Amino acid sequence: MFEELKNARKLLGLNARNLAYIRPYNKKKSKRLADDKISSKRVLRKAGIPVPKLLARIKSVEELESFDWTSLPATFALKPNRGFGGGGILVVYGRKKISKKFLQTDLVETPDPVWIKSDGSKVTVQDLKNQIRNILDGAFSLSNMPDTAFFEERLTLLKLFKPYAYKGIPDIRVIVFNRIPVMAMLRLPTKESGGKANLQQGGIGVGIDLISGVTTSAVLGEGKLIDYVPGTRMLLSGIRIPYWKEILLLAVKAQEISGMGFLGADVAIDRERGPVFLEINARPGLGIQVANLAGLRERLERIKGLKIKTAARGVRVGRDLFGGEVEEEVEEISGRKVIGTIEKIKLIGRSEKSVEVEAKIDTGAGFTSIDTDLAEQLGFEDTVREYQKIEATYKDIKHLAKKERWDIFKHIPHLESMVVINSASGSTYRPTIKITVIMDGVTIPTKVTLINRAHLKYPIIIGKRNLKKFLIDVNK
Amino acid sequence: MNNVSPLINFFIEQGVPLETVVLLLMLPVVVTLIAFFRQIVGIKAFGIYTPAIVTFAFLAVPQLRYGVVVFVSVILVGMLMRFVLKSFRILYLPRVAITLSVIAFSILFLLGLGGYFQRTGLASVTIFPILIMITIVEKFVVVQIEKGNKAAVILAVETLVISLAGYYLASWPMLIKGIIAFPWLILITIPINIFLGKWDGLRLTEYVRFWEVLKNLK
Numbered sequence: 001m002f003e004e005l006k007n008a009r010k011l012l013g014l015n016a017r018n019l020a021y022i023r024p025y026n027k028k029k030s031k032r033l034a035d036d037k038i039s040s041k042r043v044l045r046k047a048g049i050p051v052p053k054l055l056a057r058i059k060s061v062e063e064l065e066s067f068d069w070t071s072l073p074a075t076f077a078l079k080p081n082r083g084f085g086g087g088g089i090l091v092v093y094g095r096k097k098i099s100k101k102f103l104q105t106d107l108v109e110t111p112d113p114v115w116i117k118s119d120g121s122k123v124t125v126q127d128l129k130n131q132i133r134n135i136l137d138g139a140f141s142l143s144n145m146p147d148t149a150f151f152e153e154r155l156t157l158l159k160l161f162k163p164y165a166y167k168g169i170p171d172i173r174v175i176v177f178n179r180i181p182v183m184a185m186l187r188l189p190t191k192e193s194g195g196k197a198n199l200q201q202g203g204i205g206v207g208i209d210l211i212s213g214v215t216t217s218a219v220l221g222e223g224k225l226i227d228y229v230p231g232t233r234m235l236l237s238g239i240r241i242p243y244w245k246e247i248l249l250l251a252v253k254a255q256e257i258s259g260m261g262f263l264g265a266d267v268a269i270d271r272e273r274g275p276v277f278l279e280i281n282a283r284p285g286l287g288i289q290v291a292n293l294a295g296l297r298e299r300l301e302r303i304k305g306l307k308i309k310t311a312a313r314g315v316r317v318g319r320d321l322f323g324g325e326v327e328e329e330v331e332e333i334s335g336r337k338v339i340g341t342i343e344k345i346k347l348i349g350r351s352e353k354s355v356e357v358e359a360k361i362d363t364g365a366g367f368t369s370i371d372t373d374l375a376e377q378l379g380f381e382d383t384v385r386e387y388q389k390i391e392a393t394y395k396d397i398k399h400l401a402k403k404e405r406w407d408i409f410k411h412i413p414h415l416e417s418m419v420v421i422n423s424a425s426g427s428t429y430r431p432t433i434k435i436t437v438i439m440d441g442v443t444i445p446t447k448v449t450l451i452n453r454a455h456l457k458y459p460i461i462i463g464k465r466n467l468k469k470f471l472i473d474v475n476k
Numbered sequence: 477m478n479n480v481s482p483l484i485n486f487f488i489e490q491g492v493p494l495e496t497v498v499l500l501l502m503l504p505v506v507v508t509l510i511a512f513f514r515q516i517v518g519i520k521a522f523g524i525y526t527p528a529i530v531t532f533a534f535l536a537v538p539q540l541r542y543g544v545v546v547f548v549s550v551i552l553v554g555m556l557m558r559f560v561l562k563s564f565r566i567l568y569l570p571r572v573a574i575t576l577s578v579i580a581f582s583i584l585f586l587l588g589l590g591g592y593f594q595r596t597g598l599a600s601v602t603i604f605p606i607l608i609m610i611t612i613v614e615k616f617v618v619v620q621i622e623k624g625n626k627a628a629v630i631l632a633v634e635t636l637v638i639s640l641a642g643y644y645l646a647s648w649p650m651l652i653k654g655i656i657a658f659p660w661l662i663l664i665t666i667p668i669n670i671f672l673g674k675w676d677g678l679r680l681t682e683y684v685r686f687w688e689v690l691k692n693l694k
Contacts (some may be wrong), residue, residue, distance in 0.1 A: 004690040008678045011693075015515060016676035041682050087622050130565050139568050139621050201622070223685050290685070293692040 003300055004338065010295030012286055021177070021300065025261025026282050027441040034258060034282040035142060037081050038150055039278075041457045047257045053153035059082075064132055069112055069125045072151060078131060080140040081148040084283075086198035088140030090131050091154060092116060092123050118167035160242065162365060163234050166190050169266040171197050172208070172241065174251035174287060175296065178306060179260060179314035181248045182299045182322060184208040185291040186215055186241060187266075190230065199287040206230070206236050207292030211323025213244025219290040243275045245315065249278050252311040262300075264288075291456060337440045338471045342458070348436040349378025350414065357459055359439070361472055363465035367421065368437065369430075370455035374460060380433055380450075386412040387431050387450065394420070394429040405429070416447050437462070444467050479657040494656075499532065499646075501655050501662050505641045506531050508665040508672075513638050515672045518679030521635040522615040530612065530635060531642030533605035540643060542590075542598045544636070546583060546609050553582045553634045554613045558620055572617050579610050 012021075026034075033040050041051045055076055058064050074095040080088040092115035112125040129211045134140070135149040151381060154169075161170045168189035175182045192202035199205050199221060206218040218236040220226045228234055241247065251265035254277055264284025270276045289296050299322055308314040341361050347370070348354045355377050372384045390408065397405050409418050416432045430449040437444045444466050453459055480488075487497045510527050513519045521527045530547065537543040556576040566574075583606060590598030612635075619628040645651065654661065678686070 004687070005683075007690045007693040008683065011678060011682070011689060013676070013682045014518075015679065019674070019676045035646075103603040130567075133567055134621075137568050144618065223688075225688055286686075289689050293689050295689065295693055460601075 001117045007295070010298035011289060012300065014286065014294035016297060017283075017286065021262040022283060022379035025177075026263070028127065034260060034263065035082050035084070037079065037083075037279055038148065040258070041358045044257060044277055044280075047253070049253060049257070050273060050275065052077075052155060055151040055153060057148055057150040058132055059138070059148045061133070061136060064129060064136070071130070072113070073153075074115070075154045077152045077154050078128065078135075079150055079152060080135040081150055081240040082141035082145065083135075083147075084117050084140075084142055086193075086201050088131070088135055089196060090123070090128070091118065093118055093154075093167075096122065108127040131158060141248070155268050155273075155276060158242070158269045158271050161188075161238070161269075163187050163232070163241070164229055164236070166193075167269050168193075168196055171266045172247055173205075173281075173284070174248060174265045174267065175284055175288060176251050176255040176263055176265055176314075177300050178303055179252055179255060179308040179311060179312075180303050180321075181210060181251055181294055181315060182303070183288050183292055183294065184210060184248070185288045186239070188229070190220070191239035192221070196404040198340070199285060203304070204236070205287055205291035206239070207294070208241060209324040210248070211319045213241040213247075215239040215241070216324070217291065217293050219287060222287055223290055225290070241269075243269060247275050248315045248318065249311055250275055256311060257402070336469055336471050337442060338473050339440055341472065341474055343439055343462075345460075345470055346438040347378055347460070349375070349380060349433075351379055353377065353379040359460045359462050360458040361467065361470075362461040363464055363467065363472065365423075365461055366465055367419065367432070368448040368463045368466050369421075369451050369453070369461055370435075370448050370461040371456075372450055373454065375433060375450055378435060380414055382416060383431065383433060384450065387415075394427050397429065398427075419449060421449060422452075437466060439466075440470070444469075477520065479653070481657055481659050483659050484656050497694055498652055498655060499535070501659055502646045502652075503528070504662050504665040505651070506646055506682050509642055509645055510638055511669055511672050513641070515675050516679060518681030519634045519638060520631060520643050521638050522612065522619070522631055526615050527635050527638040527642060530639040530648060533608045534639055534643040535646055536605045537601050539597050540640075542601050543605060543609075545586070546601065546606055546639075547636060547639075549582060549586055550579055550609050550613055551616060551629070553579045554616045554620075555625060555629070558617070558625065570620070572614055575613060575617060576610060579613055583610065 007066065015034065022031075022331050033043065038054065038057060041054065045051050056067070058067060075093050076091075078090040078092075094116045096114040096116055114125075115123040117123055131150065132149040135147050137147045141147040157165065157169055165188050170186055170188045171185055172184060174184045186198065187197035187209050188204040188206065189197045190203055197203045199219070202221045204220050204226070206219055207216040208214070210218055215237050216227050218229065227236060229236060247267045247269075251275070254265045255261075255263055258280050259281070259283060262284075264281035266278040266281065268276050268278050269405040286296070289327065302321065306317070309319060339361060343359055344356065345359045345363060346354055346356050357374065370378075372388070376384050387409075392408060397408065398461050406418060409415065412431060414433055416434050418429060418431055421428050421430050428451070430451055432447045432449050434445070434447055437446055437448075440463070448460075484497060485607055486495070488494055506528055507524060510524050513521070514524075517579070534543040537546075554575055557578055561571055561574060587599045587601070590596070616628050616632055619631055683690070
């Protein structure tokens with residue numbers, strides 16, 4: 001209890017966000033630019049940052065009345081220029097085919113197009129007009145100021161994200177402070193959020209490890225921790241975000257251009273275009289801390305006042321300081337995988353029989369040994385049965401010549417060889433069989449010894465012979 | 477009236493009713509309470525104006541429960557009207573105008589109903605507190621449009637909670653006596669607000685929101 005209260009200073013609350021970061025670091029002029037989506041996108045585009053294409057904008061009721069609706073493509077997003085929290089956004093996914101009835105009649109005028117929303121409902125020109133009138137009236141803007149509506153290219157969904165996202169496009173929120181990426185999360189739209197990725201609207205936030213770009217923990221909406229996409233078995237951790245470095249670099253560059261010291265940068269990944277910058281946010285939400293199970297305040301305080309010259313340097317500092325595990329880098333340098341002392345592995349035996357078990361990594365052993373029960377599961381029932389029939393122990397036969405010893409065992413089916421194993425409990429003469437071990441993605445065809453391990457915790461130990469491609473981290 | 481400050485006496489002699497003096501001096505206390513709820517507790521409500529004005533509306537009705545009945549009715553009808561008007565797809569101001577009108581009819585009906593069931597207290601509620609509470613529905617509708625019904629209802633309940641707290645504070649006899657005896661004490665609210673404005677710790681509601689994170693930090 002007290003531990004948790006002490007940790008409160010590491011978290012960024014609304015009071016501290018407004019008082020210590022937004023006020024001093026985000027000037028009014030820059031904030032106004034961030035809140036004006038059309039202008040901020042123009043500024044970003046001019047600086048060479050990829051942004052979604054602006055299709056059209058409507059500034060007044062007169063423009064609305066004279067707007068050419070047939071100029072709109074089959075799919076687009078309609079947004080309020082000064083909207084916030086994802087409010088007032090309307091996305092269409094396709095145009096309804098014009099029915100034959102219309103084509104057969106001799107009408108000179110083509111009928112108004114009709115679009116389809118993500119839930120399959122129709123969107124008519126009248127619906128768009130109403131939505132735009134509400135936008136112009138300021139129903140979705142900060143403090144209800146009259147606003148501009150704009151149409152924007154809809155990005156296409158990356159295949160990787162398809163099973164995770166409901167309808168809309170997931171995006172990546174990066175908190176940037178002082179040219180350093182501080183924390184990041186993947187935001188996934190859900191059914192409840194109506195295809196929008198905002199947590200306030202009920203989207204999913206998935207924390208991302210800054211160094212590797214791999215997702216960690218996840219939160220649904222404002223505070224519910226989850227492991228899977230609701231209603232599915234899609235695990236949310238372990239997703240590797242593509243273009244990770246570029247995404248962080250885009251976020252930092254956008255911060256430089258925006259003139260704000262502290263912001264949330266939203267980047268999406270388009271199937272064709274790659275990372276596309278969505279928007280800058282002068283008042284980023286704090287739910288990202290729940291998604292990452294980490295505190296923003298402690299991170300921000302660590303980098304306050306650091307002099308960072310370039311965006312690339314800032315990205316490096318952020319990843320080094322706040323990235324969870326450097327393990328991946330060790331793997332990159334050594335070309336070997338880092339494993340712990342207990343690893344989940346997959347074994348493949350005879351006729352493609354496979355078993356997944358937890359194995360103990362034992363650098364004191366030469367050979368890998370497996371339990372006889374496990375060998376049976378892998379299709380070596382005959383081997384185990386025949387071996388257990390032989391009662392001779394090592395003591396009985398150690399005086400025999402190698403050839404004589406082999407004659408005792410050679411009738412055992414699927415036997416590879418016999419080996420002497422010296423262990424703390426004395427020497428044993430064990431049969432070996434050939435199986436395949438898959439550990440941390442590495443496939444190792446190998447000889448393993450058979451022994452009864454029923455009284456031991458792990459049915460298999462992995463010995464030195466099979467550990468050449470690995471480094472062992474005892475803390476893991 | 478045994479302990480009346482000369483300052484208060486001065487106002488009374490100038491013809492300002494004592495009730496007005498007390499209410500005006502009570503305003504800083506009520507708004508400080510609202511600021512406290514926002515910055516320390518984390519209860520947002522509809523800004524500062526709405527809970528303050530509802531507090532004074534509650535103070536102005538003869539019995540608190542009638543004030544609460546009117547408040548709850550206004551919010552309920554406001555919610556209902558959203559569903560009714562949704563299918564009409566009309567613009568913001570006309571929509572609020574219709575909502576306000578229907579609420580006015582409903583309150584009138586409610587007052588009549590109160591009289592019919594011999595709840596004369598309800599009918600004797602004066603018009604201004606009623607009007608004040610009807611107009612807060614605009615705040616409610618704005619939040620409904622921007623953040624949805626659930627968020628709007630939560631903010632409405634928060635407003636009710638803060639206004640009730642404000643009501644009990646402002647009608648606390650000890651406090652009223654204290655203000656009449658030592659009106660200068662009201663100035664304490666200014667340093668309190670400066671402190672609240674500089675407070676950068678987590679709000680109580682944020683402890684709840686971030687509890688899982690706090691447990692996971694090392």
